[in-house]
Amino acid sequence: MLSLVDPSLATAEDERRLIAALRAGDDAAYETLVRTYAPRLFPVARRIVASDAEANDAVQDAFISAFKSIDRFSEESSLRTWLHRITVNAALMLLRSRRRRPEQRSIDELLPRFEANGHRVDTGGGWSTAAVEGLEREEKRRLLTRLLDELPDDSRTVLVLRDIEERGTAETAEVLGITPGAVKTRLHRARQALRTLLERELSE
Amino acid sequence: MSEHVTCKELVDFLDDYLEDRLEPPVRRRFEEHLDACPPCRVYLDGYRDTVRLTRSLCDDTDAGPPAAMPETLIRAILDSRRRS
Ligand SMILES: [Zn+2]
Secondary structure, eight states: OOOOSSGGGOOHHHHHHHHHHHHTTOHHHHHHHHHHHHHHHHHHHHHHHOSHHHHHHHHHHHHHHHHHHGGGOOTTSOHHHHHHHHHHHHHHHHHHHTOOOTTOOOGGGGSOOBOTTSOBOOOOOOOOHHHHHTSOHHHHHHHHHHHHTTSOHHHHHHHIIIIISOOOHHHHHHHHTSOHHHHHHHHHHHHHHHHHHHHHHHTO | OOSSOOHHHHHHTHHHHHTTOSOHHHHHHHHHHHHHOHHHHHHHHHHHHHHHHHHHTTTOTTSSSOOOOOHHHHHHHHHHHHHO
């Protein structure tokens, strides 16, 4: 059985062999693929769907569609990049099919308020940049996942696609079926809301 | 935008400011406001940090120890292939 415990250490040759084995229907190769990538794809799905159970479902859906399309996988991309994309799509599809969190809070509560003359009303004290930069990567990831869960689905997905997945405005608009203008507006509001959540977290 | 930028206008055009899409005269008025308004400076710094934090997590599929996946899920995924 091929070993790909850390996919970042796999050589192009390892990957070519794995792909060939997958295409040949080799069970051990499928097991390697799933054991290697499922844990790494989980956080990708988790940021989009906002629950562990749904993230597991999204990862499973992603592999099912990857299994079906392994013959069409183009070796210009890496397996990791390819699976990552499929997982984002699977998570978005799952979210769409299960839109059922009617109790979601309005994002307005997390936006800054202004007087009629445009003057700022409430000002938080901010935080020191060092407080964020001092966090371990894993702590940052956990903190961000938890705060993202507090955003409404439509804000969270735009923020994840634009700022974490680094998709462009046009592509995000297409994936979500909204206009580029709506992407920009939602992104701006989502960033402001996340800023408020972060401030509450870091100034406590 | 009028002669003076208000706090609200500053926030509304924050992404354009950070991505340097403002016309030079507008940008100057933005900076005048920031010089005169400490709360807006705090706001801007926090906003910038927020974006930086999310961006720092892009593509972390290789990072750190991966989450432990339940064995039942791994088996379910592999079984779904054999069934199809
Ligand atoms: Zn101000």
